[in-house]
Structures are given as structure tokens and as C-alpha cells.
Amino acid sequence: MAFLDDNFMLKTTVAQRLYHEYAADQPIVDYHCHLSPKEIYDNQQPANLTRLWLSEGTVGDHYKWRIMRANGVPERLITGDGDDYDKFVAWAGTLERAIGNPLFEWSHLELRRYFGINEVLNRQSAPQIWARANELLADPAFTPRELIKRSNVAVVVTTDDPADDLYYHQLLADEEDAFRVLPGMRPDAAMAIEQPDFALYMEKLAAVSGIAIDSFASLVTALDQRFEAFHALVGRISDYGLNTYHYAAATPAEIEDIFAKGLANDPLTELEIAQYTAAFLQVAMRQNKAHGWAMQYHINAVRAANKPQFDELGPNVGGDSVGTQDDMPDQIRLLFEDSQRQGILPKSVVYSLNDKDWLELVTLLGSFQEGPTQKMQFGAAWWFNDTHDGMVKQLKLLASQGLLANFVGMLTDSRSFLSYPRHEYFRRILCDVIGDWVANGQVPDDMVYLGQIVTEIAGQNAHDYFDI
Numbered sequence: 001m002a003f004l005d006d007n008f009m010l011k012t013t014v015a016q017r018l019y020h021e022y023a024a025d026q027p028i029v030d031y032h033c034h035l036s037p038k039e040i041y042d043n044q045q046p047a048n049l050t051r052l053w054l055s056e057g058t059v060g061d062h063y064k065w066r067i068m069r070a071n072g073v074p075e076r077l078i079t080g081d082g083d084d085y086d087k088f089v090a091w092a093g094t095l096e097r098a099i100g101n102p103l104f105e106w107s108h109l110e111l112r113r114y115f116g117i118n119e120v121l122n123r124q125s126a127p128q129i130w131a132r133a134n135e136l137l138a139d140p141a142f143t144p145r146e147l148i149k150r151s152n153v154a155v156v157v158t159t160d161d162p163a164d165d166l167y168y169h170q171l172l173a174d175e176e177d178a179f180r181v182l183p184g185m186r187p188d189a190a191m192a193i194e195q196p197d198f199a200l201y202m203e204k205l206a207a208v209s210g211i212a213i214d215s216f217a218s219l220v221t222a223l224d225q226r227f228e229a230f231h232a233l234v235g236r237i238s239d240y241g242l243n244t245y246h247y248a249a250a251t252p253a254e255i256e257d258i259f260a261k262g263l264a265n266d267p268l269t270e271l272e273i274a275q276y277t278a279a280f281l282q283v284a285m286r287q288n289k290a291h292g293w294a295m296q297y298h299i300n301a302v303r304a305a306n307k308p309q310f311d312e313l314g315p316n317v318g319g320d321s322v323g324t325q326d327d328m329p330d331q332i333r334l335l336f337e338d339s340q341r342q343g344i345l346p347k348s349v350v351y352s353l354n355d356k357d358w359l360e361l362v363t364l365l366g367s368f369q370e371g372p373t374q375k376m377q378f379g380a381a382w383w384f385n386d387t388h389d390g391m392v393k394q395l396k397l398l399a400s401q402g403l404l405a406n407f408v409g410m411l412t413d414s415r416s417f418l419s420y421p422r423h424e425y426f427r428r429i430l431c432d433v434i435g436d437w438v439a440n441g442q443v444p445d446d447m448v449y450l451g452q453i454v455t456e457i458a459g460q461n462a463h464d465y466f467d468i
Contacts, residue, residue, distance in 0.1 A: 003120070004108055009388070009428045014445060015435025022451035023427040026458035027154035028420060031237060031466055032184065032296065032411040034159050035144075037168035040181055043143045049133040050084040052142070053110070053418060054091055061416055063103055066318030068094045079313055085130060092126035102387050102425070109421035114147065144417050149178045151420035154459070155468055157184040157237055162226040163204040169233050182468060183230050185238040187284070190219070193262035193276045202263065216252075216259040220283050227287050236466050238288055239296040240281065243303055244325050247334035250275035278335060285339050289346035294466055298382065300328050300354040322354045322384055329360035336368055347372060347465065349408065351379030355393065362401045374406035374465070383413065386422070391429045405453045408462040427458055 001008060010016045036059075046052035054060055055078075065078045071094040076082040078090075098104045111117040115133050119125050140146060148156065160166065160183045172181045189201045206213040211222035248271055250258070258272045268276075288295045300323035304310035309319045325331075332350065339345040345368065350361055358378070365376035378398050381390040398404055410426035412419045434450055437443045443450070462468075 004105065004112065009425075009432050010435065011432055012435035012439050014438045014447070014450070015428075015431045017447060018431040018434060018450060018454050019428055021447070022454045023431055023458050024424070025152070026427075026455060026460075027152050028423050029155045029409075029459045029462040029466075029468070030153055030412050030420075030423075031155070031157045031408070031462050031468075032159070032239065032413055033156060033419075034413065034415045035156060035417065036415075037158050037160070037172060037181055037183075040144050040148070040156070041168045041171050043145050045140075045143055046137055048084050048088075048137065049130060050088045050091075052137065053416070054087055055079065059415055061414075062316050062318040062320075064091060064094075067098060067101065067103065069318065070094075071097055075313075079317055088130055089123060089126045092121050092129075093123045096120075096122040106419075106421060106425065109424065110418045113421050113424075114142075114150070114418060145177065147417040148420075151423075153179045153420060155179065155463070156181045157466075157468070158182070159184050159186045159239065160230075160235075161185075161189060162187045162223060162230075163189070163201065163208050165208050166229060166233060173233055180234070180468075183233055183235040185226070185230050185235060186240070187223070187238065188241045190223070191240065191277060191280045193258070194268055194273050196265055199263045199265060214263070216255050216279070219259070223283065223287060227291055227293075231291050231293075234468060236291075236293050236468050237296060238284060238293055239298065240284065241301070241303075242277075242297055242299045242328075242332075243301045243323060245277065245299065245328060245331050245335075246270075246274045247278050247331045247338070248274035249338065250279060255279045278338075281335060282339055282342070282344060285346055286344045289344055292467060294347035294349060294377075296349045296351070296379070297332070298351050298353070299323070299332070300325055300352045300357060301383070324354065328352065328354075329357050329364055332361070333364055336364075340368060347375050347377075349377040349379045351382040353383055353385070355385055355390065358394065358397055359401070362397055366402055372465075374403060374408075374461075377408055377465070378402065380408075380410050380426075386413075386426075388429060391426060392433060395430060395433050405456065406461060407457050408465050409457045409459065423458075427454075430454060430457060 007016050010019055054064055068078050068090060073090045073094060077087045095104060095107055115136055117129055117132060119129060121129055156179060162185055166183055169183045190205060192198060202213045205222055209222040209225040211218055211225055213219050213222050254275060258276045261268055302321045302323050304315055304319055305321040306319035336345060350365060352358060352361055362378040365378055368376050381394040398407055410423050412422055431454060438445050
């Protein structure tokens with residue numbers, strides 16, 4: 001099998017047929033990403049391949065930045081003010097050392113699928129690939145909207161703060177296009193009561209909602225208003241980062257006292273932070289369920305593990321790692337158990353960055369299934385796990401402990417307009433796993449039956465589950 005040929009990662013005839021006949025052409029529902037609605041609306045031509053592929057200002061691909069540092073690339077050629085061509089060459093030199101890393105395959109898929117460049121990128125080929133790609137980038141086919149269309153994307157769900165006025169989403173909603181851009185609410189800043197800028201954030205949320213926020217009760221009212229605003233623009237998903245989590249109940253009076261301390265930037269105990277977080281999440285659960293939304297939980301991550309790097313460069317630059325809170329699934333269980341008792345548990349998708357949590361989580365979620373089909377979803381292999389082995393492990397675990405055919409499938413979780421071949425990568429792995437089961441006699445060799453399952457996981461399940 002040749003490098004990235006038509007059947008790469010598809011070992012069996014069944015896998016090849018499933019991918020080419022059923023999976024490959026399915027529209028993409030990218031239900032969680034970090035693309036900018038402003039950039040999609042403005043639709044500006046990229047200046048060059050570095051700006052499109054590696055970094056644009058202070059925003060870029062931290063997956064790539066991380067391994068560039070490991071290859072000894074100086075920071076000025078990663079996040080700094082180095083020359084764009086020199087940054088590209090530094091990336092090419094890094095990529096040739098990255099065999100076995102999904103970035104090696106993803107990057108070459110991106111060159112092939114968008115630019116028609118089949119050469120292997122390394123230091124020797126970098127000048128020619130740079131020249132060819134930049135020549136093509138002058139074509140209108142490489143604007144953000146055209147890249148999304150060429151990727152066969154039906155829906156893009158961005159990540160938006162509730163304090164965002166959704167101006168660009170409103171503009172995009174008024175335009176007719178081949179794809180839709182929908183807001184996804186991520187209220188982490190409203191949940192982060194321990195942060196010194198919490199009171200300042202509440203002022204921003206008050207301004208956009210029109211609700212004066214001077215109590216936890218008024219915060220709930222302001223969030224109600226933002227849920228309505230997002231819902232009017234077909235927002236159907238919210239997302240919560242729980243890097244660590246400990247469940248702790250509190251009375252309404254205790255939560256009001258804790259909220260007042262947060263507004264005043266008074267010191268909070270670990271217990272008080274846990275109590276506020278639990279109360280906030282249960283308010284969110286009630287709001288999500290009332291609107292028919294799904295809640296996503298991203299858990300057990302260490303954000304900015306390298307504090308000196310964070311102080312110098314800021315967040316999302318490649319200095320994160322896998323979290324190690326051993327009792328995280330059990331703390332989530334306590335939250336779900338209390339919420340189930342109150343009748344407020346909504347559709348939920350749970351991702352853990354630490355794969356040691358996975359068996360606990362998938363079986364935990366199975367204990368709370370009721371109502372909608374696959375109400376509780378075991379999320380796709382996330383971040384450090386969206387490798388070949390990580391995706392295979394996630395798919396097999398979900399299948400062995402639940403219903404693979406109900407899975408909502410892949411997401412990009414990306415800031416790049418070139419990231420959609422990750423869906424191809426996932427779909428190939430899905431088809432290969434099923435093909436192996438057929439070869440082993442574990443499932444029937446029924447192409448119509450298996451093809452329908454693949455079609456649904458590739459996009460239809462996400463469309464239906466998230467009601468978009």
C-alpha cells in the first residue's frame with residue numbers, strides 16, 4: 001500500500017467499499033470547532049501558506065507549534081515575528097521527523113486535498129511546495145468560505161462566549177451559503193469564579209444581556225437571556241471545560257454568599273469554588289434541557305502546564321498536557337446523580353483527555369441512558385487522543401459497552417480552515433475497524449446494513465442528535 005493512496009488505512013475489501021461507497025462523500029457536521037465567525041464572514045484571502053497553515057497573528061495551530069519546539073525551532077519561528085518563509089521551512093524540517101504522529105498524515109492530506117500537491121514535505125521540497133501553494137492561494141477557491149465548501153461541510157458550530165454579541169453570526173445567518181455557521185456557547189469565564197477578572201467579565205455579560213448582575217440569581221437571568229439569543233440563531237450546543245472537578249452541594253444562600261465574594265475578588269476556598277461550579281453546572285443543565293440543547297464536557301486536561309511559557313506567550317500555544325485527577329469520573333457521577341434526581345439532566349457528551357477514564361465514563365454514561373436515542377454520548381477521541389490508536393480504542397470501547405451505530409462521530413476542534421481531512425482520517429479508521437470485524441466473522445458481511453451505520457456516524461447522527 002503506497003503512502004496516502006486511495007486505500008490507505010483500509011486493509012480489507014469491506015473497509016474499502018464502506019469508505020468509498022458510503023463514508024467519503026457524506027457532508028460534514030463539524031459540531032465543535034474554534035473557527036472564527038468573523039474570519040468566515042470577512043472571507044479574506046490568506047497572505048501565504050504559513051498564515052493559513054501555521055499562524056495568523058497570535059492565533060495558530062498549537063499542535064504544530066508543540067512539536068516544532070521539540071525539534072529545536074526557536075520561538076521567533078513559531079509564535080514570534082520571524083519571516084513567514086523561514087517559519088514554513090522550520091515546519092517542513094519538523095514534519096520530516098514526525099512519522100507516526102497524525103500531523104504527518106494530516107499535513108500531507110491537506111496538501112493533497114486542497115492544493116493537489118502529492119510530494120512529501122521536507123526541507124528539500126519546501127521551496128517548491130511553498131512556491132506552488134502560494135501561487136494557488138491567489139485563487140478565490142482558497143478563501144475561508146470556499147475552503148469550507150470544498151470540504152463538503154454542511155454545518156460549522158463555533159465556540160462562542162455568552163458575552164459575545166453574536167454580531168457575525170447574525171450577519172452569516174442572513175446570507176445564503178452552502179453551509180451554515182451556528183454558535184456554540186462556552187461559558188467557562190462565567191464559571192471561573194476564582195479568576196481575578198471575574199467581576200470584569202460579569203460587567204461584560206451584563207452589558208450584552210441587558211441584565212444587571214449583582215447576585216447569582218441575576219446571573220441566572222442573564223444566562224437565560226443569552227440562551228435565548230443563541231437559540232434564535234440555531235445554537236443548540238454548550239460546552240464546559242472541567243480541567244479538574246469535585247462535586248460539592250450548597251444551599252442557595254451559600255451560593256449567593258460565594259458569588260458575592262467572587263464579585264469582590266475575595267479569597268475563595270477550594271470547597272467554595274467546587275460548590276459554585278456545581279451550582280453553575282446545574283443551572284446550565286436546567287437551561288440546556290429546557291431548550292433541548294446538548295451539553296459537552298471536556299474533562300481532565302492540564303491547561304498551560306508550562307506556567308513560565310503561559311506568562312510569556314499566553315494560552316493555547318502548545319503548553320498543555322493530560323490531566324491526572326483519578327476520581328474525575330466518580331465526581332461526574334455525583335453531579336449526574338444529583339441532577340437526575342432533580343430531573344434536569346440534559347443530553348450530554350463527555351470527553352476525557354486521559355484515556356484511563358474511558359471505561360469508567362462509557363459505563364457511567366450507560367447508567368444514565370433514558371429518553372432520546374443515545375442521550376448520554378461518549379465523546380470522540382479528543383486532542384492528544386485523536387491519533388489512529390486513540391480513535392480505534394475509543395470506537396472499540398464505545399461499541400463493546402454501548403451502541404456504536406448511535407455515535408455522533410468526529411469533530412475538528414480546530415482553528416484551521418484546512419483541518420477537515422481529519423474527518424476523512426476518522427472515517428477511514430471507522431471503516432477499517434468494521435472491516436476487521438467482518439473479516440473476523442464478528443458482524444455480517446452486509447454492505448447495505450453496515451453502509452447505513454457508517455453513513456449515520458459520518459454525519460447524520462450528529463445532525464439529528466444536536467437538532468441542527
